[in-house]
Amino acid sequence: MPTIIMGKLASKIDGSVRGKAMSFLQKLGADDTAPGLHIEPIQHSADPRVRTGRVDEFWRAVMFRLDGDGDTHYVIHGIWPHDDAITTAQRVRLKVNPINGLPQVEEIEPAFVAMTPPPATTDPESAKPLFARLGHEHADLVDKLGLPEDVATQAAAAADEDAILTLAERHDGWIGTILVDLAAGDDIDAIVQRMQLEKTSSSDDDADVLQSLKRPAAALQFAFIDGQEELRRVIEGGDFGAWRIFLHPEQRRYIDRPYNGPFRLAGGAGTGKTVVLVHRARALAQRDPAARIVLTTFTTNLADALGDSLTQLDPRVPQTKTLGQPGVYVIGVDALAAAVLRTAGNGLAPAMRDVLGEERAAPLSRTAPNLWREVVESTGTSLPPEIANETFLATEYAHVVLPNKVHDETGYLRVRRPGRGVALDRARRRAVWALIDSYRARCRIDGSLDFTEAAAVAASHLAAGEDRPADHVLVDEGQDLSPTHWLLLRAAVEERPDDLFIAEDSHQRIYGSRVVLGRYGIAIVGRSQRLTLNYRTTAQNLRYAMSVLDNGQYVDLQDEPESTGYRSARSGPAPTEVIVDSLSDELQAIVHHVRSWLGAGDAHETVAVLVHDRFHRDRVVTALTEQGVDARAVDRDRPSPGRVPVLTMHRAKGTEFSKVVLAAGKPSPAELERLAMLDPAERADAELRGRSLRYVAATRARDQLVVVQRN
Numbered sequence: 001m002p003t004i005i006m007g008k009l010a011s012k013i014d015g016s017v018r019g020k021a022m023s024f025l026q027k028l029g030a031d032d033t034a035p036g037l038h039i040e041p042i043q044h045s046a047d048p049r050v051r052t053g054r055v056d057e058f059w060r061a062v063m064f065r066l067d068g069d070g071d072t073h074y075v076i077h078g079i080w081p082h083d084d085a086i087t088t089a090q091r092v093r094l095k096v097n098p099i100n101g102l103p104q105v106e107e108i109e110p111a112f113v114a115m116t117p118p119p120a121t122t123d124p125e126s127a128k129p130l131f132a133r134l135g136h137e138h139a140d141l142v143d144k145l146g147l148p149e150d151v152a153t154q155a156a157a158a159a160d161e162d163a164i165l166t167l168a169e170r171h172d173g174w175i176g177t178i179l180v181d182l183a184a185g186d187d188i189d190a191i192v193q194r195m196q197l198e199k200t201s202s203s204d205d206d207a208d209v210l211q212s213l214k215r216p217a218a219a220l221q222f223a224f225i226d227g228q229e230e231l232r233r234v235i236e237g238g239d240f241g242a243w244r245i246f247l248h249p250e251q252r253r254y255i256d257r258p259y260n261g262p263f264r265l266a267g268g269a270g271t272g273k274t275v276v277l278v279h280r281a282r283a284l285a286q287r288d289p290a291a292r293i294v295l296t297t298f299t300t301n302l303a304d305a306l307g308d309s310l311t312q313l314d315p316r317v318p319q320t321k322t323l324g325q326p327g328v329y330v331i332g333v334d335a336l337a338a339a340v341l342r343t344a345g346n347g348l349a350p351a352m353r354d355v356l357g358e359e360r361a362a363p364l365s366r367t368a369p370n371l372w373r374e375v376v377e378s379t380g381t382s383l384p385p386e387i388a389n390e391t392f393l394a395t396e397y398a399h400v401v402l403p404n405k406v407h408d409e410t411g412y413l414r415v416r417r418p419g420r421g422v423a424l425d426r427a428r429r430r431a432v433w434a435l436i437d438s439y440r441a442r443c444r445i446d447g448s449l450d451f452t453e454a455a456a457v458a459a460s461h462l463a464a465g466e467d468r469p470a471d472h473v474l475v476d477e478g479q480d481l482s483p484t485h486w487l488l489l490r491a492a493v494e495e496r497p498d499d500l501f502i503a504e505d506s507h508q509r510i511y512g513s514r515v516v517l518g519r520y521g522i523a524i525v526g527r528s529q530r531l532t533l534n535y536r537t538t539a540q541n542l543r544y545a546m547s548v549l550d551n552g553q554y555v556d557l558q559d560e561p562e563s564t565g566y567r568s569a570r571s572g573p574a575p576t577e578v579i580v581d582s583l584s585d586e587l588q589a590i591v592h593h594v595r596s597w598l599g600a601g602d603a604h605e606t607v608a609v610l611v612h613d614r615f616h617r618d619r620v621v622t623a624l625t626e627q628g629v630d631a632r633a634v635d636r637d638r639p640s641p642g643r644v645p646v647l648t649m650h651r652a653k654g655t656e657f658s659k660v661v662l663a664a665g666k667p668s669p670a671e672l673e674r675l676a677m678l679d680p681a682e683r684a685d686a687e688l689r690g691r692s693l694r695y696v697a698a699t700r701a702r703d704q705l706v707v708v709q710r711n
Contacts, residue, residue, distance in 0.1 A: 002032045002072040004225040005213060007105070008172055008246050010061075010076040017059050021079055024055045026228050028074060039065075042086065046108045047093040049206070052085055060085035064094045066206040073210060075222065077105060095204045096212045099146030100197035102174050103212040103222060106148065130164060130183060131156050140188050145178055146197065155179055165539050165571035173221030176569060177248065180533065184567040195249050216249035229315070247279070248272070248533065255279040262500035264478075264517070264524050266556060267531030268566040269545070269699035273503035274654075276531075277474050278309045280501060281328050282317050284472050289318075292469065293328045294492060296336055297476040298511060301636060302654045303332040306476060308638075324469035333475075333485045334451050338364060340458035340469070340488070341449075351461035356440070357407030361447030363457065371450075375439045383431045386679035387422060391686070393435055395513050396420065398452040401436060403483040403520065405460075409433045419516060421681025455484035462491035471496075477653070478504035478557060480511040486520040506554045506562040510650060510693045513685060516559045524558055532565055534699075536656055538572035541705045545698035548691050575698075575705040586708050587623040590661050593706045594629055594644055597659050604630060605639055606658040609646045610697045612665045620646050620663065649697040660701035664694065664709045 004025060013021045027034055038054035051074070053061040060082050064075040080088055097104045131141075141152035151171060158164045164183040168176035174195065181191050191197075195217040202208035213222050223246060225231045247255070254265055254276045267273045281295050295310070297303050307330040310317055320327035323339045331339065341348060341363055352359045372390035381388050396417075400406070404415045412433045413426060424432060443450065449457060462468060470493045475481070481489075493499045500522060506514070517524060534542055546564055554562035576593075580586045590609055597607050609624075609631075611617045617633050624631035624644060632643040639645035639655070647655070649662075667675070667690075675683055698705060 002029055002074055004029045004231060005073055005075045006223050006225055006231075007075060007077050008221045008223075010078045013079055017055065017079065020056050020059065021061070022232055024053060024061060025076065025231055028053060029225070029228060029231060032072060032074070042089045045090050049094065050089045050092060052089050055079055058082060062089045062092065066210055068207045068210045075213070094209060096200060096202045096208050097146040098202075099143065099199055100174075100192075100195075100217075101200040101202070101212055102146065102197070102215055103209060103218050104146075104148070104175075129156060130158050130160050134182070134185055136182055136188065141182075144188050144192060147175060147178065151175060151179075155182070161539070162571065165568070168569060169571055173246075174217045177217075177220055177533070180567055180569050184532075184565070216252050219247045219249065219252060221246065247275070250531065251276050251279075254529065255283050258498055259501070259527050260497050261495065261527060262502065262517075262522050262524055264502045264504065264528040264557060265531065266504055266506075266528065266562075268505055268534060268564070269508060269696060270534040270536030270542075270568075270656075271531035271566065272533075272535055273505065273531060274306070274309070274476055277476050277501070277503050278306065278313055281310060281474055282314050284498070285317050285328055288471075290326045291471045292324060292326055294323075294336065294470040294473045294489075295328055295330045295476075296333050296473065296489070298333060298480040299653075300332040300335060301651065302477060303330055303335070304638065305654045306330050329470075333481060333488070334455065336492070337451070337455040337458040337485075337488055340462060340492075341454060343469075344458075344461050348457060348461060350464065351457045354460045354464075355402065355405055355456045356453065358440075358444065360444065360449055363447070363449045363454070366454075367443055367446075367448050367450040371442055372439060375435055375442065379435055379438050381431055381435060383428065383435075385677045386682070387424075387428065387432065388435070389674075389677055391674070391678060392422065392682055393432070393439070394452075395682075396432065397436060397439070398482050398484060399513060399515075402452055402456040403487060405456075409437070412436070418519065419514070421685070422679045452482055452484045455482070455488045459484065459487035459491040462488070468492055468494050472498055473500050475500065475502045475504075477508070478502045479506050479509040479514075481515065482512055483515055483520055486515065486517060486522060490521045502557070504557050506556045507549055507564075508653070508692055508696050509554075510653070510689050510696060514555055515557060517557045518559070528558065530563075532567060534566055534568040535570075536702055537568055537699050538570045538703060539568035540572055540574045541698065541701050542566060542568045544575045544705065544707070545695050548695045548698065552688055552691050554688065570702075572703050575707055578706065578708045579711060580708060581711050583619075583710070586663060586710055587620065589706075589708045590620055590663060591623055591627045591629065593661050594624060594631075595627065597704075598629065598644075602659060603641075604644045605641050607644050607661075608639075608652070608655070608657040608659075608700065609644065609661045609663065610649050610652050610700065611646065611663045613648060613668075616663065616665065617646050617648055649693050652700050653696050656700055656702055658702050659704040659706075660697075661706045661708060662694075662697050662701075664707055666710060 027037055032039055039051050042050055042052060049064045051063050051065050055061055058081055059079055061079045062077045062085050066073040075094060091108045093106050095104055138152055138156045141147045142149055154167055155164060161183045164179050168179040178191060212218060251272050265273055265276060281293055284291055284293050295306055297306060307319060318327035320329050323329055323343060348363055349359050372393050376388050400415060400417050406412050406415055413429050473489050473493045556562045578589050580589055594607055609620050611620055621631045621633045630643045631646055634645045634647045675686055
């Protein structure tokens with residue numbers, strides 16, 4: 001049976017021919033001698049290995065046949081109308097780039113694309129092309145990186161980053177990735193090392209070309225397809241599914257590399273952190289089928305998305321529904337705590353006494369979310385409003401009291417409070433403890449645990465036992481987890497190689513206060529890396545999203561300042577900003593843009609509207625429905641085909657859409673009142689989370705973003 005090697009260009013098959021293409025490629029992978037395929041060489045072709053195949057009467061596939069490793073391989077270049085396919089097949093050639101050892105499809109006598117000349121300027125430095133300003137020499141582009149001469153010439157003439165991005169999109173794969181890295185100012189030697197480029201004395205015979213196709217950076221453009229089912233997933237996934245197949249060599253390194261302890265992978269939205277996690281979960285399961293792998297994140301919705309992604313990547317990976325069993329256990333972190341408590345049964349008393357200094361009768365129930373507010377309102381306190389509020393008290397409880405297992409006022413007076421921006425003298429500590437004690441008394445009455453208590457009790461229970469329920473724990477959206485979550489995850493797996501793998505982006509922290517991992521037994525000690533290339537969002541949309549974060553002081557899970565420096569591999573239209581005067585105008589603007597996209601042929605489920613809260617979400621759904629647009633409010637369920645999803649910005653995390661309307665809105669009077677009541681340090685942190693929320697929302701758009709802002 002021949003092996004199919006899918007080129008990235010070929011994976012972007014038009015929907016109208018996708019089914020026929022899949023049928024053709026499945027037949028090719030089963031038997032390339034089947035007469036209906038019409039696999040034929042092309043006379044006078046630049047590469048004698050080129051073949052065309054009949055997809056139907058109108059469409060033909062262009063591919064290269066390679067014989068080696070005891071098998072026949074077909075490198076699928078693309079699918080075109082009959083005459084275009086013949087012309088393309090005559091002109092393309094598959095070779096090994098002698099400078100970097102990577103496979104390269106070159107076109108004989110390629111059409112020259114003129115670059116836009118730099119704009120007129122009186123500044124001699126800014127008049128230079130971008131690469132000249134960055135110090136990139138034309139000779140180095142060719143002789144060190146292996147860029148084709150024509151590409152290097154066009155890149156050297158490009159006026160700015162946008163012109164480089166346009167060129168990079170025409171050369172998707174390793175060439176485009178190198179161009180994006182160069183435009184971002186990366187050093188040429190660093191690119192060579194990161195992409196593992198090296199000169200080669202290989203010829204262009206079949207064996208050497210096959211070897212080049214297996215190099216790490218070749219995975220940016222070519223993928224070996226493992227069987228008929230994998231081929232079907234590649235074709236059906238289209239461009240939105242490219243994350244599963246075409247990986248940057250840097251991503252591949254984090255997927256496969258072993259670590260001697262906890263590892264942290266940082267990166268902005270769309271840089272592929274979740275992709276790495278899902279691929280790593282599969283790699284660990286393949287390496288050891290008996291391994292117990294926990295794949296977790298902050299919310300149930302995000303956990304569901306992780307499970308779906310793992311299934312899309314490889315449905316053969318076993319996903320268990322039982323904690324402690326072999327396979328991948330995909331679950332939200334609070335649900336993980338609940339699973340530990342259920343498993344413990346009647347054996348929780350020691351853990352509750354350890355954490356709370358008391359026992360609770362019904363530890364699996366949950367405390368009402370507004371209980372802190374009720375405690376403050378019903379308890380006479382001398383504390384000022386900036387301390388006597390649910391935000392400060394809930395954070396103090398989660399970050400100071402529970403992790404340190406404080407049971408009484410004496411313990412609270414002695415405990416250290418690192419990272420807490422509000423200073424408390426002894427009198428204020430006593431007053432705060434009185435409110436905490438009242439809160440615990442309320443919980444004691446109904447016997448319940450709140451979410452942070454449940455995680456702390458579950459962590460204590462696991463830490464006291466001899467057997468941990470996991471061999472590997474993979475964490476997504478780590479910036480949103482609380483201290484007791486980290487205590488739980490640390491206790492869920494023994495300290496060992498490959499125990500914890502954490503993905504985080506402090507710019508996306510939209511829940512809770514910031515955390516420092518080292519305070520909770522998770523020592524990264526140099527095992528930390530960062531992804532910077534955004535694969536989802538266009539450069540124009542990314543610039544807008546990053547501008548939302550300007551002048552904000554963000555700190556990562558290792559208590560270090562978080563940097564930006566992200567770049568995109570894609571280009572598109574600039575975001576559209578619409579200023580309106582009223583709610584009516586806002587709804588009208590939303591309806592206008594959604595209808596225009598749908599009228600242009602966009603599928604309903606690829607267009608989304610993002611809003612601040614559920615109340616406004618429901619108003620938008622009503623407005624769209626009244627104008628004949630089939631829309632649906634999305635909460636805990638998944639977006640459904642055939643309807644425009646309308647989501648809160650919080651719910652949108654973990655999603656992506658081709659086109660997005662972001663109803664930026666303004667804080668409600670109640671929200672402004674709540675912020676005004678906070679201590680300045682707490683208020684500043686809340687404002688950072690607000691910026692992060694808008695950043696998250698803006699980066700959900702792959703191609704086009706419209707921001708509707710009310711005066």
